[in-house]
Amino acid sequence: MGRYVLRRLLQLIPVFLGTTFLIYALVWAIPQDPFAGKCGQRPCDPNYIAEMSQKLNLNDPLLVQYFKYLGNLITGDFGTTFNGVSVGEQISTSWPITLKMGLIALVIEAIIGITAGILTGLRKQGFLDNLVLVSTLFLISLPVFVTGFVLRLYLGPQGFDIMDTSVSSDPTIGELILPGFVLGSLSMAYVARLTRTSIVENRRADYVRTAIAKGQPQTRVVGIHLLRNSLIPVITFLGTDLGSLMGGAIVTEGVFNINGIGGLIFRGIQEKEGIMVTGIVTLLVLVYLLASLLVDLLYAVLDPRIRYE
Amino acid sequence: MSDPGSVSGGSGLEAAAAAGVDQLSHVDDSSQKQRKPRSLWSDAWGELRTKPTFIISLVIIAVIVLMAIWPTLFTSVDPRHADLDKSLQPPSGDAWFGYDLQGYDVYARAMHGARASLLVGIFATLLTVLIGSTVGIIAGYAKTWLDSLLSRFADIFAGIPFVLGAIVILTTLNAPSENPGVVRIVTQVVLSIAVLSWPVAMRIMRSATLVAKQQDYVKAARGLGASPLRIVFRHLLPNTVAPVLVYATIALGAFIGAEATLAFLGIGLRPPVVSWGVMISESRDYFQSAPHMLLFPAGFVTVTVLAFVMLGDAVRDALDPKSR
Numbered sequence: 001m002g003r004y005v006l007r008r009l010l011q012l013i014p015v016f017l018g019t020t021f022l023i024y025a026l027v028w029a030i031p032q033d034p035f036a037g038k039c040g041q042r043p044c045d046p047n048y049i050a051e052m053s054q055k056l057n058l059n060d061p062l063l064v065q066y067f068k069y070l071g072n073l074i075t076g077d078f079g080t081t082f083n084g085v086s087v088g089e090q091i092s093t094s095w096p097i098t099l100k101m102g103l104i105a106l107v108i109e110a111i112i113g114i115t116a117g118i119l120t121g122l123r124k125q126g127f128l129d130n131l132v133l134v135s136t137l138f139l140i141s142l143p144v145f146v147t148g149f150v151l152r153l154y155l156g157p158q159g160f161d162i163m164d165t166s167v168s169s170d171p172t173i174g175e176l177i178l179p180g181f182v183l184g185s186l187s188m189a190y191v192a193r194l195t196r197t198s199i200v201e202n203r204r205a206d207y208v209r210t211a212i213a214k215g216q217p218q219t220r221v222v223g224i225h226l227l228r229n230s231l232i233p234v235i236t237f238l239g240t241d242l243g244s245l246m247g248g249a250i251v252t253e254g255v256f257n258i259n260g261i262g263g264l265i266f267r268g269i270q271e272k273e274g275i276m277v278t279g280i281v282t283l284l285v286l287v288y289l290l291a292s293l294l295v296d297l298l299y300a301v302l303d304p305r306i307r308y309e
Numbered sequence: 310m311s312d313p314g315s316v317s318g319g320s321g322l323e324a325a326a327a328a329g330v331d332q333l334s335h336v337d338d339s340s341q342k343q344r345k346p347r348s349l350w351s352d353a354w355g356e357l358r359t360k361p362t363f364i365i366s367l368v369i370i371a372v373i374v375l376m377a378i379w380p381t382l383f384t385s386v387d388p389r390h391a392d393l394d395k396s397l398q399p400p401s402g403d404a405w406f407g408y409d410l411q412g413y414d415v416y417a418r419a420m421h422g423a424r425a426s427l428l429v430g431i432f433a434t435l436l437t438v439l440i441g442s443t444v445g446i447i448a449g450y451a452k453t454w455l456d457s458l459l460s461r462f463a464d465i466f467a468g469i470p471f472v473l474g475a476i477v478i479l480t481t482l483n484a485p486s487e488n489p490g491v492v493r494i495v496t497q498v499v500l501s502i503a504v505l506s507w508p509v510a511m512r513i514m515r516s517a518t519l520v521a522k523q524q525d526y527v528k529a530a531r532g533l534g535a536s537p538l539r540i541v542f543r544h545l546l547p548n549t550v551a552p553v554l555v556y557a558t559i560a561l562g563a564f565i566g567a568e569a570t571l572a573f574l575g576i577g578l579r580p581p582v583v584s585w586g587v588m589i590s591e592s593r594d595y596f597q598s599a600p601h602m603l604l605f606p607a608g609f610v611t612v613t614v615l616a617f618v619m620l621g622d623a624v625r626d627a628l629d630p631k632s633r
Contacts, residue, residue, distance in 0.1 A: 018465035023474075026481050137622075141615035143566045145573050146589070146607040149596055247470020251570060265473065266574075269480045277477060285468050 008296060012289050023281045024066050027274040069278070078279045087279045090264060095283070097171060098260035101252070102245045104173065104180030109188035110238055114231070117195020121203070121230075122222070132196070136189035144248065148182040148255035171258065183252040187241050194237055198230040205229075232302055239295030243288025349551070353627035363623040369616035376423040386417035388583050400601055407601040409591060415605055418583050422606065425584035426613070429498055430565040436503035437564075438557045441510020446541060446549065448511065449518025460515070463508035472570065474505045479576040491582050498577050502564055513556050517549035524548075555625045562617030569610050585610045 060068065072079060078087035116136075120129040139147075155178070202208065203226065211225045250262030261280055268276030357363045376383055393411065400407040406415035448459040478501040483494070521527065522545065530544050565585075571577025572586025573593065580587060585606040592602035 014461055015464045015468055018461070019468040022465060023469070023477060026477055137615060137618060138611075140618055141562065141566070141611045143569050143573075143589075143607070143610060143614075145570060146603070146611070149603055149607075153597060153600060243468075244470050247473040250472050250476070251574065254574065265476070269476060281469070281473060281477070284470055284473060288468055288470070 005293075005297065008293055012293065016285060016289055019285045020070070020278070020282045021066055023285075024069065024278050025062060027277050028062065028065065073279075073282065079275045081273045081276060087276050090276070091261075091279060091283065094260045094264050097176075097258060098246060098249050098253070098262065100171075100173065101176050101180050101183060101249055101258065101260065102242060104176050105184030105187075105245050106238060106242055108177075108181050109184035109191050109241075113188045113191025114195050114234065116192040117234075118199060118222070118227070120192070121196040121199030129196075132192055136192050139185050139189040142185070144182060144186055145251050145255050147185050148179070148252055151178060151182060152255065176258075179252050179256045179258060182255070183245055183249060187237075187245070190237060191234055194234050195230065198233055199226065202226055202230045228302055232299065235298055235302065236295050239291045239298070240288070242291045243284065246284050246287055349628065353624065356627040357623060360623050360627070362619045363627075366616040366619040366623065369612060370620065373423055373427065373613050373616070376420055377427045378424075380420040380423065383420045384414075384417045386414045388413065388417040388421040389581070390414070399599070406605040407599070409588070409595075409599070409602045415588070415602060418588055419585070419606055419609055422583045422585045422588055423609070425495070425578060425582050426565050426568055426586065426610070429495060429502075429568040429578070429584070430561045432495075432499045433502040433506070433564040433567075434557050434561040436499060437506045437560060438510050438553060440503060441507040442514040442550075442553050444507070445511040445514025445553075446518050446545060449515040449549075450522060450537070450541060450545065456515075459511075463511045466505065467508040469505060471505050471567070472574075475501045475567075475571055476574065476576055478504070479571065483576075494578055494582070498568060498571060502567055506560065506564075509560075510553060510556060513552050514549060517552050518545055521545050521548045551628050555621050555628065558621035558624065559618050562614035562621070565617075566610060566614050569607075 120132045211221045253262035448456045569586035573590045588606035596603040
């Protein structure tokens, strides 16, 4: 097991370097004056330019720049923006909000998706089955921001006034439930469908028949024998989904005016703060890669047939 | 549908068309030789013809395509004629979908918007499938080191979250304040969708190729001295194209949703282009006072995506005999 984890970690390194370098090159290598418009109406002071170029290593070749940046990252230094604000501090205030929202979305999609999938998978071709199929199809077709706008419009004070849809600058978990639901709504549909297909496939497997023949109660057959095997593809999906949820949070944050990573990265791009953009994207890529590693390790727990050497 | 990368799945219009051709040539055969085994495609076509979801989605897609080609069939109102007196007026007998902020007729704009949205979807899908399946089939067929190199290369692109990657690409190519021309921005949106989505098509193609490569007919062809090119095009491709086509159909719907998402963020298509995404992004600040501005174009996006996803689902089920 230890050797397997090590090997997987080593495999992550080239992918991590490639992805972050790609973003770094996109942000910094485009031939534009990075100081354009940074000092108001007048051109920048040469001393300032020299100092910032020194700080951002702008005079080095791109590859050297990139590795110097990475070296700083490893020591926890995200660098400072052009007007001297620490990127690390900015990220540390908005990162927890997005992470919280992403995790809430993940929990909501897992609970609702898997429950719907199990109920329909066990009873194929019923009314419930059709209802879930149609509603998941509908959810898949609905762009996330439309779901967000519509829910905000009709649940909020202007609509049926069911709940307060506004989100404060330091949101509580309760405030983030609706945005989290919106964020996870698309994946929820995939989870439901994946669980259903997987359960339908495994329901006729020999080990399920054996368990029933042994006289195991229905709950144990479904809960232990059937679910443990059927949930493997679902777990894979959920694991890789955390990364895309955090990335997709930009849209949801825009709809609900949440003060998270999305707003930060958007401002960073508008104000051409390349160092902000690269910092956040690097973090998100890291989350994505670690989540997929975690998924691989969870396999061994779920499926007794898989053993890592 | 903010992340088309998470789409997985099943076959397309081309598949249906190909199956249709297959079926025509097959009808004559079956009357004479009853025992001739039916091909995968004609089998699937026979299954599809009776499926209501398949017929419904084909009809919807046909209407949308007609709308994209001749929008004037559906409306005689000029989508670029603004009348500020009518700003934000709700739906009425004159304008079924009401007017937007500038006093444009929302119905006329929705009809004319189909073209840009559909074009982005089609070109992005073509490019994604082309890049993805070329790399996928090379990776699946080639020796191990090239396979792992290409796979890692695809992993690099798969690691970038879709929305984030598109924002970085599109804002690097256009400064936030400038307004690029129509052709340029459409090309950029198509390219950025394709660049961020091709790993999915590549993985599907690669695993299909890995399975097909082990078949006896491929080994026989290689034994007879067929060149790699011939094996790939004559033997592998016809047997690996089905899953990719299913993915393409569903992805086409997803990309139309992605176009809307990018336009909503203000980095995709933008005025004077008329597209559903542009209409939705224009409604952004007014949807509470004039929800019709948002709901109608959003409805068109949803129905179109729904049609393609339904089509893909139906074709996948038809191509997979196990699911029956």
